[in-house]
Amino acid sequence: MKNYNLTHLKELEAESIYILREVAAQFQKPAILFSGGKDSICVTHLARKAFHPAKIPFPLVHIDTGHNFPETMEFRDNLVSELGAKLIVGSVQKSIDDGRAAEEKGKNASRNAIQTVTLLDTIEEHGFDACIGGARRDEEKARAKERFFSHRDEFGQWDPKNQRPELWNIFNGKQNFGEHFRVFPLSNWTEMDVWQYIMAENIEIPSLYFAHQRDVIWRNNTWLPVSDFIQIEETEEIINKKLRFRTLGDITITGGDESDADTLAKIVEEVAAARNTERGNRADDKRSETAMEDRKKEGYF
Amino acid sequence: MEGYLDMELLRFTTAGSVDDGKSTLIGRLLYDSKSIFEDQLDQVRQTSERRGATEVDLALLTDGLKDEREQGITIDVAYRYFATPKRKFIIADTPGHIQYTRNMVTGASTANVALILIDARKGVIEQTCRHSIIASLLQIPHIIVCINKMDLVDYQQEKFDQIKNDFENFASKLDVKDVQFIPISALKGDNVVNRSDNMNWYEGSTLLYTLENIHIGSDHNHIDCRFPVQTVIRPQTDEHHDYRGYAGRIAGGVFKSGDEITVLPSGFTSKIKSIDIFEGSVIEAFAPMSVTITLEDDIDISRGDMIVRTNNQPESKQDIEVMLCWLNNKGPQPRSKYTIRHTTADAKAMIKEIRYKLDINSLHRNEIDKNISANDICRAQIRTTRPLFVDSYRKNRNTGSIILVDEGTNETVAAGMII
Ligand SMILES: Nc1nc2c(ncn2[C@@H]2O[C@H](COP(=O)(O)OP(=O)(O)O)[C@@H](O)[C@H]2O)c(=O)[nH]1
Numbered sequence: 001m002k003n004y005n006l007t008h009l010k011e012l013e014a015e016s017i018y019i020l021r022e023v024a025a026q027f028q029k030p031a032i033l034f035s036g037g038k039d040s041i042c043v044t045h046l047a048r049k050a051f052h053p054a055k056i057p058f059p060l061v062h063i064d065t066g067h068n069f070p071e072t073m074e075f076r077d078n079l080v081s082e083l084g085a086k087l088i089v090g091s092v093q094k095s096i097d098d099g100r101a102a103e104e105k106g107k108n109a110s111r112n113a114i115q116t117v118t119l120l121d122t123i124e125e126h127g128f129d130a131c132i133g134g135a136r137r138d139e140e141k142a143r144a145k146e147r148f149f150s151h152r153d154e155f156g157q158w159d160p161k162n163q164r165p166e167l168w169n170i171f172n173g174k175q176n177f178g179e180h181f182r183v184f185p186l187s188n189w190t191e192m193d194v195w196q197y198i199m200a201e202n203i204e205i206p207s208l209y210f211a212h213q214r215d216v217i218w219r220n221n222t223w224l225p226v227s228d229f230i231q232i233e234e235t236e237e238i239i240n241k242k243l244r245f246r247t248l249g250d251i252t253i254t255g256g257d258e259s260d261a262d263t264l265a266k267i268v269e270e271v272a273a274a275r276n277t278e279r280g281n282r283a284d285d286k287r288s289e290t291a292m293e294d295r296k297k298e299g300y301f
Numbered sequence: 302m303e304g305y306l307d308m309e310l311l312r313f314t315t316a317g318s319v320d321d322g323k324s325t326l327i328g329r330l331l332y333d334s335k336s337i338f339e340d341q342l343d344q345v346r347q348t349s350e351r352r353g354a355t356e357v358d359l360a361l362l363t364d365g366l367k368d369e370r371e372q373g374i375t376i377d378v379a380y381r382y383f384a385t386p387k388r389k390f391i392i393a394d395t396p397g398h399i400q401y402t403r404n405m406v407t408g409a410s411t412a413n414v415a416l417i418l419i420d421a422r423k424g425v426i427e428q429t430c431r432h433s434i435i436a437s438l439l440q441i442p443h444i445i446v447c448i449n450k451m452d453l454v455d456y457q458q459e460k461f462d463q464i465k466n467d468f469e470n471f472a473s474k475l476d477v478k479d480v481q482f483i484p485i486s487a488l489k490g491d492n493v494v495n496r497s498d499n500m501n502w503y504e505g506s507t508l509l510y511t512l513e514n515i516h517i518g519s520d521h522n523h524i525d526c527r528f529p530v531q532t533v534i535r536p537q538t539d540e541h542h543d544y545r546g547y548a549g550r551i552a553g554g555v556f557k558s559g560d561e562i563t564v565l566p567s568g569f570t571s572k573i574k575s576i577d578i579f580e581g582s583v584i585e586a587f588a589p590m591s592v593t594i595t596l597e598d599d600i601d602i603s604r605g606d607m608i609v610r611t612n613n614q615p616e617s618k619q620d621i622e623v624m625l626c627w628l629n630n631k632g633p634q635p636r637s638k639y640t641i642r643h644t645t646a647d648a649k650a651m652i653k654e655i656r657y658k659l660d661i662n663s664l665h666r667n668e669i670d671k672n673i674s675a676n677d678i679c680r681a682q683i684r685t686t687r688p689l690f691v692d693s694y695r696k697n698r699n700t701g702s703i704i705l706v707d708e709g710t711n712e713t714v715a716a717g718m719i720i
Pocket of ligand 1: 321322452485
């Protein structure tokens with residue numbers, strides 16, 4: 001008999017496409033949370049495949065902290081115009097100006113924590129009932145129990161003890177008034193899977209992921225990019241280095257890794273040999289051992 | 302690197318009672334297959350030190366959320382990932398005690414393999430029976446029994462043989478097809494990833510080798526063609542003006558373009574015009590692929606309908622016999638209304654009768670006490686407001702499974718396997 005087997009990437013792809021179609025069918029007003037990072041690019045690519053030849057039936061929502069890499073913004077705008085998708089921007093600056101959120105002070109200040117306010121406000125303003133994100137269970141241990149359809153209460157909060165069991169391929173997106181869902185089609189993917197898939201599908205990603213020369217300073221055990229949003233102390237030295245970013249967050253907190261990987265094939269090789277997780281260089285996770293879980297409970301991505 | 306794109310995916314669930322060494326075993330698999338990163342290991346090292354442990358406790362690698370880290374227990378299914386050049390693995394790690402049934406049923410629902418741990422000093426105990434019964438109810442295609450802590454019984458073959466024998470005696474009452482036994486020490490690493498020098502009498506493979514090579518090609522049903530429609534794709538653009546595609550994931554069988562099909566429940570027949578994916582059209586598609594099917598004729602089809610081959614159809618049923626696993630803390634209430642979900646279809650439903658409660662330690666059918674609460678398994682008859690198109694769970698896990706959603710709370714309260 002013929003061998004009817006899928007490769008792991010094809011099986012993961014089929015699962016993610018199934019999830020995205022379930023979202024389109026089960027919710028009234030879903031949206032893709034688009035950060036400009038490789039995971040949300042991957043989700044967007046899968047959504048394009050899931051509804052082809054129709055357009056993606058969801059808008060892309062970008063929570064703009066104002067502290068972006070310029071490359072990410074350019075990439076976002078190009079992709080949106082190529083897809084003919086609708087872009088909705090939630091502005092953290094506006095949340096600050098409106099007094100909804102207060103800027104952190106000090107040398108390590110970032111807008112990472114307060115973007116949750118903007119996110120929840122944007123969800124409420126547009127009445128989104130499902131927000132599709134690119135988070136994966138392998139990213140961080142607080143995510144290992146995350147559901148595909150993750151239930152949030154009327155305050156946008158995540159209660160790890162009150163999640164619906166998910167069995168087989170049957171998903172329950174029914175909601176009570178005011179509640180919404182986060183949906184994670186890439187739950188079962190690892191960092192390696194995402195890179196292999198990007199390579200196999202030849203998906204375009206921001207240039208920041210490839211090794212390039214950049215001015216950086218050494219702080220908190222990582223190479224932080226020099227930008228308008230960072231205060232550099234006198235003792236800190238600006239160095240020009242060849243590096244690349246393994247994840248893309250705010251320019252204020254995303255550290256680079258020294259690297260020569262300037263092609264996808266070299267990146268995959270580098271990921272295979274890596275000795276640290278990709279979040280290892282994110283200052284936001286370093287604050288405490290359960291940093292991610294605490295942020296999630298408050299409604300973080 | 303080429304080889305990496307060619308891996309298969311294997312999902313397994315782990316079961317064992319508390320302290321049988323489940324966390325240590327998973328930690329060992331991740332560690333010895335080099336799936337652990339330095340920073341994760343550092344965290345575990347620090348935590349081990351803070352707790353005053355002398356060695357790095359591999360079990361900490363799989364500890365999840367804060368609450369349970371503090372309480373030192375695991376309360377929900379956690380998913381872990383690792384890969385070897387041959388396969389990518391997804392572990393559904395289910396805790397050993399509280400909410401046990403519910404968690405194991407959840408983890409088992411998508412698994413190709415169940416790993417059952419036995420402490421070599423204790424042998425087959427009540428929990429072992431319970432885990433095996435659940436694995437058999439959920440029709441996990443393969444079972445690997447790991448007899449752990451062999452180092453504590455001097456790696457004796459007699460111990461292993463005796464436990465294997467006991468398990469086989471018990472399992473002969475169950476519906477399990479493929480069972481293998483491996484003597485291991487999760488702590489010392491014997492026969493997990495590397496062959497043990499301490500048990501030369503054992504001629505089988507290591508656990509990792511077994512996981513890498515177990516035949517999973519037939520785990521999906523490739524005979525009975527079932528295509529539950531998820532959503533209808535109508536681009537309504539100039540370029541694709543008349544395109545009308547039915548998007549879904551193949552739940553069983555192999556569909557080919559040109560196949561004679563019937564749409565349920567309408568009963569209309571047609572032929573498959575094309576099977577489309579993003580890259581173009583394919584000649585055939587099989588479970589679990591996600592595709593879009595177009596038909597020769599214009600038929601009214603919507604979500605919840607099922608496209609099947611005309612000469613091989615599922616049963617149309619409104620009275621459905623199921624083995625139900627109750628998941629919610631609140632048991633079934635008299636006259637409660639539920640939504641039943643089956644593939645992409647749903648209907649209103651009520652539980653007409655509980656036939657018996659199954660004692661999952663002994664398989665005893667209790668027809669007297671039919672009081673159901675969380676973690677109970679029972680046989681029940683469900684009545685739906687409209688017919689569902691079902692197969693037995695034995696025949697197809699996708700078209701043979703259902704969930705019940707409470708109409709009041711919207712929670713998923715029960716999972717069922719159709720008999
Ligand atoms: N001697 C020995 N001890 C083991 C072995 N596997 C686990 N243990 C110990 O048994 C205890 C319970 O293990 P753990 O992995 O936490 O069990 P779990 O509750 O099943 O996750 C720990 O103290 C482990 O170090 C083994 O193969 N040999």
